[in-house]
Amino acid sequence: MQTKRFMSAAVAAALAWTSMGHAAWDGADDLPTNPLPCDGGGGSVAAKPYDGGTPSGAANMAGKKISLVDVPKLIGIGYFNATALGMQQAAEELGNVDVVTDGPTEANIDDQITFIDNFITQGVDGILFAANDPVAIAPVLKKALGQGIHVVGYDANSQPDAREWFVNQAEFNGIAKSMVDAMAAEIGDDGKFAIVTSTFTTPNQARWIAEMEAYLAKCHPGMEWLETVEAQEDNVLSFNQATTLINKYGDDLDGLFGMTSVATPASAEAVTQAGECGDIAVVGLATPNAMKPYVKTDCVRSVVLWNPVDLGYAAVYVTRAVVDGDLKPGGTSVDAGRLGTLQVINGSEILLGAPYVFDKSNIDGFDF
Structure with a gap:
């Protein structure tokens, strides 16, 4: 052994x-x-103070059209196709958000960092990510924050101070x-x-x-x-x-x-x-x-x-709330459209909900 x-x-x-x-x-x-x-x-989860990061000199985009990029662990698999679909659904509902999903075709942290760095150079209002490695991804996310770009994680977290919020699926x-x-x-x-x-x-x-x-x-x-x-x-x-x-x-x-x-x-x-x-x-x-x-x-x-469509959907609503000033450090909840009110846990995480068990009795009711 x-x-x-x-x-x-x-x-x-x-x-x-x-x-x-x-x-x-x-x-x-x-x-x-x-x-x-x-x-x-x-x-029960003990209450914690906000431990996320803060963008430096972010432009006031409250209520204005914003451009977001989504860089998942990899593209081309059903799971992240579903999260991307949820993001598009949220963007369409909100009407003042554009979201583009792009990333590596393999779950490679170096490639993921390169994609994020390129989007920083191009200039965007916000970055959504699902980390391949919580430590290795932190410097490039902090770079984004340092340039006034909002950063929200989902599915797989980074170090907390490298992003503002993390949407935790369960x-x-x-x-x-x-x-x-x-x-x-x-x-x-x-x-x-x-x-x-x-x-x-x-x-x-x-x-x-x-x-x-x-x-x-x-x-x-x-x-x-x-x-x-x-x-x-x-x-x-x-x-x-x-x-x-x-x-x-x-x-x-x-x-x-x-x-x-x-x-x-x-x-x-x-x-x-x-x-x-x-x-x-x-x-x-x-x-x-x-x-x-x-x-x-x-x-x-x-x-x-959980429903990955809802996860991507929630990530966009959280980012919109951050940009609009409706979700600030110390907040305890956030409105997430059709998902209702989601709760803040662990200082800077938004909880999507409890895990769901699919079996023979219910699996045909889902298509993703």
Whole structure:
């Protein structure tokens, strides 16, 4: 077994869990975890002062037409196509916002930084982003703030002072609880699982895994975590990694977690091709359309996500509110059009809402 290099806040529990066979993974941070109650009750988040950044000398564009650019982790996949669609819907509703989505075709932080830097040079009123790396992206975002450009993140955060606000699709501990409870329902509290993620440093996935670790230790300590593997945001690599795990662990592998909208359907396809549907559970984050074939064949029972269209939609409404002066540091809520009023959490995050579980009974009602 490798030496475990990441330790969550639940040190004692994690140490005990590691001694039971939990393989190492390289976590991206050492932030404290906050596992929700095992019985399904809600948790609470302590109030924090605003910890976001501030643009220098931003022009007064209140009520005026603004130009925004959206630079996601990568373009050309269903998930970020959906967030881009939501942004266009919000822009059309508002009538005084233009949004253009562009970015790398692979989840490469250096390429993402280059795109953002080019947009700064061209001159825009605001930048929306989903970070490939929370630390590496910070300098170019701070450069944008320094030139009076508004900066709002969504999906995957940066360091807080490198942007003004972050639209969080769901709290990390809520995602963790939904994922782990769904897996436990399928493989039992003594089942063994592995995880397919993009990279160990991708901020949202690293946080979800950290919260999963803490929640597992607290509520499902008998489950055994075999391994975590990286697969970028690549469909072929995700399929190959899932297949490798299936072959490596054989009958010891009871379940696979997919941490990305690419890894989850690829893992389901690997299980399908291996003839292991019903024997290896797949639980993960993915868009409904990508998972419908596997849900309908009962190879996948549940998919955890939020509506990425709403996420992109909310990001534009938040940016408009910031530009108009309706959302300022210390604010506690923001109006988000058809989504109603969204709450501020953790100082400078806007919470979209609770995670949603798609299954055979409801997945046909969604088209994204």
